[in-house]
Amino acid sequence: MPVDPQSMLPWLETIVTGGNAEPPRALGDYLDAIPRLDSLADLPKGTAVLVRGDVDAKPGDKVGKGDIRLRSMVETLQYGHDRGWVQVVFGHIGRDPQQSLDKVAARLGGLMGADVPLIKGWYDEQTNTVTELAASRVADAAPGSILMLENTRAYDIERVLWKAKPADLPAIAEKLADFANEVAGKIAKVYVNEALSAGSLDASSTVVPAAMDRVALGKYVASEFEGPMKKCLQTQLVVFSGLKIDKLDDLEAMIARGTIKQVFAAGSLAMALRKAIGELDGKDVSIGVAEDPSHSDKPYYIPRERVEQAKQMVAEGRKKGIEFVVPVDSVIEDGSVKEALEASDQQFDIGPKSSALFEQKVTEFIEAGAKGAVAFHNGVFGMFEDPRFEAGTRNFIPQLKRMTDAGALVYVGGGEGGKALEKYGSESDVTHVFTAGGTVLNALGSEPVPYLVALAMAAK
Numbered sequence: 001m002p003v004d005p006q007s008m009l010p011w012l013e014t015i016v017t018g019g020n021a022e023p024p025r026a027l028g029d030y031l032d033a034i035p036r037l038d039s040l041a042d043l044p045k046g047t048a049v050l051v052r053g054d055v056d057a058k059p060g061d062k063v064g065k066g067d068i069r070l071r072s073m074v075e076t077l078q079y080g081h082d083r084g085w086v087q088v089v090f091g092h093i094g095r096d097p098q099q100s101l102d103k104v105a106a107r108l109g110g111l112m113g114a115d116v117p118l119i120k121g122w123y124d125e126q127t128n129t130v131t132e133l134a135a136s137r138v139a140d141a142a143p144g145s146i147l148m149l150e151n152t153r154a155y156d157i158e159r160v161l162w163k164a165k166p167a168d169l170p171a172i173a174e175k176l177a178d179f180a181n182e183v184a185g186k187i188a189k190v191y192v193n194e195a196l197s198a199g200s201l202d203a204s205s206t207v208v209p210a211a212m213d214r215v216a217l218g219k220y221v222a223s224e225f226e227g228p229m230k231k232c233l234q235t236q237l238v239v240f241s242g243l244k245i246d247k248l249d250d251l252e253a254m255i256a257r258g259t260i261k262q263v264f265a266a267g268s269l270a271m272a273l274r275k276a277i278g279e280l281d282g283k284d285v286s287i288g289v290a291e292d293p294s295h296s297d298k299p300y301y302i303p304r305e306r307v308e309q310a311k312q313m314v315a316e317g318r319k320k321g322i323e324f325v326v327p328v329d330s331v332i333e334d335g336s337v338k339e340a341l342e343a344s345d346q347q348f349d350i351g352p353k354s355s356a357l358f359e360q361k362v363t364e365f366i367e368a369g370a371k372g373a374v375a376f377h378n379g380v381f382g383m384f385e386d387p388r389f390e391a392g393t394r395n396f397i398p399q400l401k402r403m404t405d406a407g408a409l410v411y412v413g414g415g416e417g418g419k420a421l422e423k424y425g426s427e428s429d430v431t432h433v434f435t436a437g438g439t440v441l442n443a444l445g446s447e448p449v450p451y452l453v454a455l456a457m458a459a460k
């Protein structure tokens with residue numbers, strides 16, 4: 001059904017405010033509201049179906065390399081192929097709008113044992129229309145075909161919601177409604193989301209469903225949310241690290257769920273927590289340049305309100321018996337190790353005493369009876385791409401294996417944490433590795449996953 005700009009506006013408000021529901025809906029509520037792939041079993045042969053695909057991949061020289069997200073789509077695409085649907089896979093690759101999906105289309109073709117032609121120039125931003133070329137390629141495709149549209153981020157409209165505030169929405173609602181209607185009118189009116197990692201506010205994930213007659217969750221995405229993701233909602237031990245301080249919101253939401261007993265933190269989060277713990281215990285802890293307002297434009301900067309937030313989290317957490325395990329030393333910019341940072345120091349990794357402390361705390365977790373306990377690991381402990389700052393991350397990966405071997409269920413978020421596991425250990429060291437980073441944090445943390453919000457609305 002075409003969507004008009006008046007109904008697009010509240011739709012967009014819901015998307016950019018992260019659900020906007022009171023009380024906020026839980027992951028399970030969104031999942032219950034969205035049909036699964038089997039609900040489309042009655043679609044006749046030849047039906048065009050848009051598949052929002054997890055195409056942000058870097059296929060290596062052979063199958064199995066860099067294509068895990070593409071392999072995650074195979075079951076859903078095979079299902080549609082067996083029913084003779086014309087499946088049109090679309091999605092983004094990287095953040096550079098010039099990047100092409102040609103290698104991705106070729107690898108997907110290899111995985112499916114079929115040619116997957118890539119349709120370039122499928123949208124005209126001047127006229128805000130799907131091109132005739134793209135429309136006719138889809139209309140003329142034989143039943144069972146799989147086609148791919150070129151990188152959705154080649155078009156500005158795909159990214160127009162990224163920084164949009166509610167006040168900006170009236171001015172863009174019409175254009176986005178036109179976009180959704182064009183795609184529905186000229187490509188397909190049925191939509192499947194099989195893109196676990198597509199967690200940003202891309203129009204292909206959050207706006208196009210508005211004009212669809214029917215939507216469904218793909219096989220892989222549904223099973224990841226229903227299985228491992230729901231299991232992670234019961235985490236007892238969480239390891240959180242990385243550079244993004246807004247992960248503090250996600251950590252707070254995870255703690256609020258009430259199952260967490262131990263928090264291991266490194267990176268920026270640990271800086272905020274170290275400062276907070278120091279202030280609560282009456283000690284003056286410096287976190288170096290991370291608290292220097294002249295660095296407020298830097299990614300490692302920790303605004304004062306984040307320290308206040310961390311203080312509240314620690315104070316309340318301690319009352320509930322939650323243990324916060326934070327670094328006791330840091331590797332700074334020149335590669336040396338310091339226990340107390342000076343005002344001009346920037347930390348790039350945790351130090352050896354911290355690694356020993358983390359190992360000791362994992363031992364305590366195991367000795368307390370880890371069997372069946374859930375551990376969730378996200379991020380990296382330092383700038384691990386540089387050998388001078390990799391030791392903290394490298395030393396912790398074997399701790400994940402120790403927990404797994406002791407019977408714990410260990411889950412690792414994709415993104416950098418997943419890369420570190422691949423580099424210093426192996427997937428078999430843990431229970432499960434997600435093929436997404438940001439989406440997992442959304443699902444477990446403070447904001448709902450935008451595409452689940454969109455699909456739940458579309459399903460209504």
Ligand SMILES: Nc1ncnc2c1ncn2[C@@H]1O[C@H](COP(=O)(O)OP(=O)(O)O)[C@@H](O)[C@H]1O
Nearest residue numbers: 242243244267348379381382383384415416417
């Ligand atoms: N001190 C640091 N601690 C953690 N990560 C850092 C640090 N300095 C730089 N980084 C970089 O930040 C990236 C990871 O941060 P982040 O984006 O928060 O994690 P993720 O992508 O897993 O969500 C890595 O590329 C890492 O090299």
Ligand SMILES: O=C(OP(=O)(O)O)[C@H](O)COP(=O)(O)O
Nearest residue numbers: 056197200414415436437438439
């Ligand atoms: O690789 C991705 O996410 P991830 O690094 O959170 O796993 C996705 O393609 C999302 O990418 P984006 O953060 O550019 O939207």
